[in-house]
Amino acid sequence: MRVEFIVEPFVEGRPGPHVRAAVEAVEACGLVVDFGPFGSSFEVVPDRVGEVVNRLLDAAYSGGATRVQVQVAAGDDPSARPSLHGALDRLIESVERELGSSLAQLGRVEKQRAVRLLDEAGAFTLRRSVEDVADALGVSRITVYNYLNAIHR
Numbered sequence: 001m002r003v004e005f006i007v008e009p010f011v012e013g014r015p016g017p018h019v020r021a022a023v024e025a026v027e028a029c030g031l032v033v034d035f036g037p038f039g040s041s042f043e044v045v046p047d048r049v050g051e052v053v054n055r056l057l058d059a060a061y062s063g064g065a066t067r068v069q070v071q072v073a074a075g076d077d078p079s080a081r082p083s084l085h086g087a088l089d090r091l092i093e094s095v096e097r098e099l100g101s102s103l104a105q106l107g108r109v110e111k112q113r114a115v116r117l118l119d120e121a122g123a124f125t126l127r128r129s130v131e132d133v134a135d136a137l138g139v140s141r142i143t144v145y146n147y148l149n150a151i152h153r
Contacts, residue, residue: 002042004040005040006039006067006069007060009098016063016064019063022059025052025055026042026055028055029048029051038087049072053070088123088126102136104136115137115144116151118133130144
């Protein structure tokens with residue numbers, strides 16, 4: 001079986017103790033985790049799925065996770081493969097949860113923080129992301145580029 005999981009909050013390049021704890025719990029079961037910014041996965045025999053997922057959840061929440069998403073599918077199921085479909089929407093939703101408001105309702109400083117968080121999560125490597133983030137923020141593309149330029153100085 002293929003198990004995919006996302007432990008939040010997640011900041012690419014700086015996974016918190018809750019993320020590391022989840023990965024370590026799976027690895028302690030003798031499994032290899034394919035770790036990534038939009039989700040992580042591992043393969044496990046069907047009769048161990050419950051045991052390993054329970055350990056993953058216990059470790060993540062004990063480490064401070066606020067949300068854990070888990071999907072389980074047969075290993076040869078194409079839908080079980082990681083997909084970027086909806087990745088930007090998931091990143092935006094995660095930032096909105098972290099900041100406690102929709103992006104459009106944020107003030108200027110918080111919008112800049114949202115762009116920084118999205119940038120750290122790799123959002124701007126996705127096609128049309130600047131335009132989509134600008135729409136979500138209620139600002140122009142130029143404003144998003146200005147925020148990004150300020151971050152990268």
